[in-house]
Amino acid sequence: MEADQQTQEIRNSVRKICSEFGEDYWRELDRNSGYPTDFVKEITQTGFLGCLIPESYGGAGLGLVEACAILEEISRSGGHPGAAHAQMYVMGSVLRHGTEEQKQRYLPAVAAGELRLQSFGVTEPSTGTDTTSLKTTAQKEGDRYIVNGQKVWISRVQHSDLMVLLARTKPIEKRTSKTDGLSCFIVDLRGAEERGLTIKPIDAMINHHSCELFFDNFQIPAENLLGEEHKGFKAILDGMNAERILIGSECIGDARYFIDKASAYAKERIVFGRPIGQNQGISFPIANAYAQTEAAALMVDKAARLFDTGTPCGAEANMAKMLAADASWKAGDICLQTHGGFGISREYHIERKLRETRLYQIAPISTNLILSYISEHVLGMPRSF
Numbered sequence: 001m002e003a004d005q006q007t008q009e010i011r012n013s014v015r016k017i018c019s020e021f022g023e024d025y026w027r028e029l030d031r032n033s034g035y036p037t038d039f040v041k042e043i044t045q046t047g048f049l050g051c052l053i054p055e056s057y058g059g060a061g062l063g064l065v066e067a068c069a070i071l072e073e074i075s076r077s078g079g080h081p082g083a084a085h086a087q088m089y090v091m092g093s094v095l096r097h098g099t100e101e102q103k104q105r106y107l108p109a110v111a112a113g114e115l116r117l118q119s120f121g122v123t124e125p126s127t128g129t130d131t132t133s134l135k136t137t138a139q140k141e142g143d144r145y146i147v148n149g150q151k152v153w154i155s156r157v158q159h160s161d162l163m164v165l166l167a168r169t170k171p172i173e174k175r176t177s178k179t180d181g182l183s184c185f186i187v188d189l190r191g192a193e194e195r196g197l198t199i200k201p202i203d204a205m206i207n208h209h210s211c212e213l214f215f216d217n218f219q220i221p222a223e224n225l226l227g228e229e230h231k232g233f234k235a236i237l238d239g240m241n242a243e244r245i246l247i248g249s250e251c252i253g254d255a256r257y258f259i260d261k262a263s264a265y266a267k268e269r270i271v272f273g274r275p276i277g278q279n280q281g282i283s284f285p286i287a288n289a290y291a292q293t294e295a296a297a298l299m300v301d302k303a304a305r306l307f308d309t310g311t312p313c314g315a316e317a318n319m320a321k322m323l324a325a326d327a328s329w330k331a332g333d334i335c336l337q338t339h340g341g342f343g344i345s346r347e348y349h350i351e352r353k354l355r356e357t358r359l360y361q362i363a364p365i366s367t368n369l370i371l372s373y374i375s376e377h378v379l380g381m382p383r384s385f
Contacts, residue, residue, distance in 0.1 A: 003065075006066070007065065007066055007069050010048075010062075010066055010069050010070060011069050011072075011073050013046070013048075014043075014048060014069070014070050014073040014074060014077075015073050015077060017039075017042055017043060017046065017048075018073065018074060018077035018078075018079055019077070020042075021036070021038070021039045021042075021077075021079060022078070023078040023349045025039070026078060026079055026080055026349075026352070027346060027349060027352060029080075029207060030080075030206075030207045030352050031346075033207055033209075034207070035083060035158075035159050035209060036079075036080070036083050036084075037159075039079070039083070039084075040083060040084045041113065043070075043074075043084065044113035045113060047059070047060045047111075048060075048070050049084055049087050049088070049113075050087070050091075050110060050111035050112075050113075051066055051067050051070060051088070052064070052067055052088050052089075052091060052092065052095075053091060053095070053107050053110065053111045054095070054107075057095075057103060057104070057107035057108050057111060058107065058108040058111035058112055059107070059111040063304070063307075063308035064242060064245060064246070064304040064307045064308050065301065065304045065305060065308060067088050067246060067249075067304075068245065068246060068248075068249035068300060068301070068304050069249070071085055071088075071246055071249045071250045071253065072249045072250065072252050072253035072256075073253060074250075074253065075249075075250045075251075075252075075253025075254045075256075075257060076253040076254075076256045076257045076260070077253075077257075078257060078349055078353065080207070080356055081250050081253075082155070082206075082208055082250070082356070082359075083156070083159075083209070084118065084156075085246055085247075085250065086117075086118045086119060086120055086155065086156060086243075087110065087116065087117050087118050088242070088246060089120075089239045089242040089243040089246055090117050090118070090119070090120050090164050090239060091107065091110060091117055092238050092239045092242050093164050093184060093226060093227075093235050093236055093238065093239045094106055094107065094117070094164070094186065094226065095107065096235070096238055097184070097226055097227035097234070097235040098186075098226055098227075102186065102224075102226070106162065106186065110162075115161045115162060116159065116160045116161045116162070117160065117161070117162045117163075117164075118155075118156040118157075118159060118160035118162075118163075119154055119155065119156050119157045119160040119162070119163035119164070119189070120154070120155075120163070120164055120236075120239065120243075121151045121154050121157075121163050121164065121165040121166065121187070121213065122134070122151070122166045122236065123151060123152055123153045123154070124136060124149070124150060124151055124152060125150060125152045125212075129365055129366065129369055131166070131182075131233070132178040132179055132182070132233065133172070134149075134166065134167070134168060134182070135149055135168065136148070136149025136150065136151060136165075136166075136167045136168060136215060137149055137167060137168050137169075138165075138167035138168065138169050138183060138185065138220065139169070140169070140222065140229075142222075143221065143222045143223075144219045144220065144221060144222060145167075145169070145183075145185065145219070145220045145221075145222060145225070146217055146218070146219060147165070147167055147185075147196075147215040147217075147218040147219075147220060148215050148216065148217060148218070149167065149215050150212065150213065150214050150215070151165075151212070151213040151215075152202075152212045152213075153202070153210050153363070154210065154211050154212075154213050155208050155209050155210045155211070156209045157189065157199060157209075157211050157213065158199060158201070158209065158211065159209060160189055161188070161189055161190055162186060162187065162188060162189060163186075163187040163189055164184060164185070164186060164187070164226065164236070164239075165184070165185045165186075165187045165220075166182055166183070166184055166232055166233070166236055167182070167183060167185065167232075168181055168182055168183075169181060169182070169183040169229055169230055169232075170230050179231075179233035179234070180230055180231075181230050182230065182231075182232040182233045183225060183226075183227075183228075183229050183230060183231070183232040184225070184226035184227050184232035184235040184236060185220050185224050185225055185226055185232075186224045186226050187220060187224070188224075192218070195218060195219060196215060196216045196217050196218035196219070197213060197214070197215055197216075197218050198213070198214040198216070199211050199212075199213060200212040200213075200214070205355050205358075206355045206356050206358075206359055208359065240317075240364070240365075241303075241307060241313060241314060241317040242307060242317075243364050244303075244317040244318060244320065244321040244364065244365065245300060245303045245304050245307060245313075245317050245320055245321070247321050247324075247325075247360055247364060248296070248299075248300040248303070248317075248320040248321045248323075248324035248325070249300050249304075249324070250360075251296075251321075251324035251325045251327065251328035251357060251360050252293060252296060252297045252300055252324050252327070252328070254328040254331070254332065254353060254356070254357040255289065255293040255296070255324070255327045255328040255330075255331040255332075255357075256293060256331075257353060258289070258328070258331035258332045258334070258335035258350070258353070258354075259286060259289055259290050259293060259331050259335070261335050261339075261348075261350065262286045262289075262331070262334055262335040262338040262339070263277070263286055265338055265339055266282050266283060266286065266338055276338070282338060285334045285337070285338075286334055286338065289327070289330050289331040289334050290331075292323075292326070292327045292330065292331075293327040293328075293331060295323070295327075296320070296323040296324040296326070296327040297324070299316065299319055299320045299323050299324070300320040300323075300324055302316055302320070303316035303317045303319070303320040304320075314373070314377070315373070315374065315377065315378050318365070318370045318373050318374065319370070319374065321360070321364075321365070321370065322367055322370045322371075324360075325357070325360040325361055325367070326361075326367075328357040328360065329357060329358060329360075329361060332350070332353065332354040332357050332358075333354070335350055335354075336350055336351070336354060372384050372385070
């Protein structure tokens with residue numbers, strides 16, 4: 001089967017699943033801060049959530065191009081893939097840097113839906129995206145690491161069995177480079193609150209299941225070290241690029257959702273005896289949003305294809321995420337404007353999707369940091385910080 005045909009069949013299958021979980025399903029979850037357990041179970045059992053896990057470990061063995069198609073279709077259907085998307089990119093750290101024993105222990109169970117690997121413990125209150133300055137420590141004592149510190153904006157931790165955690169195993173003053181002294185760990189979250197982990201949900205503007213974490217002499221078996229000690233930053237880099245590309249695909253789905261909604265409403269809404277879409281003040285902004293979305297989609301696709309071939313794609317991953325997030329936010333704003341007062345009614349679902357897509361202006365990396373990266377690493381200008 002040719003790749004494009006396979007991707008289209010994946011899109012069709014995901015669309016069919018999403019049709020069984022309509023917008024009212026997501027609106028109710030948003031209202032009650034609920035988790036889409038049934039939806040996640042369905043996309044796990046059909047193999048879509050484990051699509052990036054190699055066949056040798058029970059997954060579908062597909063690439064990021066196909067994963068992007070899956071998340072885009074969920075977004076375009078009106079769903080919120082943020083409830084499950086981390087299982088795709090967090091897995092990459094285990095696959096690329098885990099021991100064979102770790103991969104055999106975890107990946108088949110994740111692919112089968114027996115374990116959920118939904119959480120990435122990196123961000124901290126005082127450092128934010130300044131990852132190399134994080135302060136949570138993991139001190140080795142015998143066959144254990146003792147973890148103390150705090151993390152924030154850690155999503156889905158209450159709906160996950162495992163988490164990949166980044167902590168400091170060497171004091172900042174002893175590191176030989178900015179990335180030295182950080183280590184990755186696979187954390188078993190089952191029963192973790194009885195072992196020194198406190199989880200505090202964050203009341204936020206979107207239903208992203210984010211929490212603060214407090215580690216108090218929390219023990220991790222030494223065998224759960226992921227990759228080399230003190231070189232954990234490398235273990236999360238691939239996951240970060242994949243995350244940005246996948247988030248970009250979600251934004252493309254959001255943008256297309258908004259454009260579909262806006263253009264349909266502009267054709268059917270009659271004011272002053274004619275459809276509002278007949279007015280260029282309505283139609284031109286929608287058309288402009290469409291053009292920007294299609295351009296951003298090309299960058300997301302380019303970044304995904306580079307990633308799948310193992311080609312360095314830091315710049316492309318960052319640009320894909322930024323351009324797609326800009327396109328979705330603009331499309332959402334235009335969709336709301338097209339609907340007028342109805343756009344802010346929860347009945348029309350637009351306000352929920354607009355809140356969800358707004359997140360990607362600041363997460364998983366802010367627009368300003370992306371521009372800083374491009375300025376320094378692509379254009380060769382002086383570092384700004």
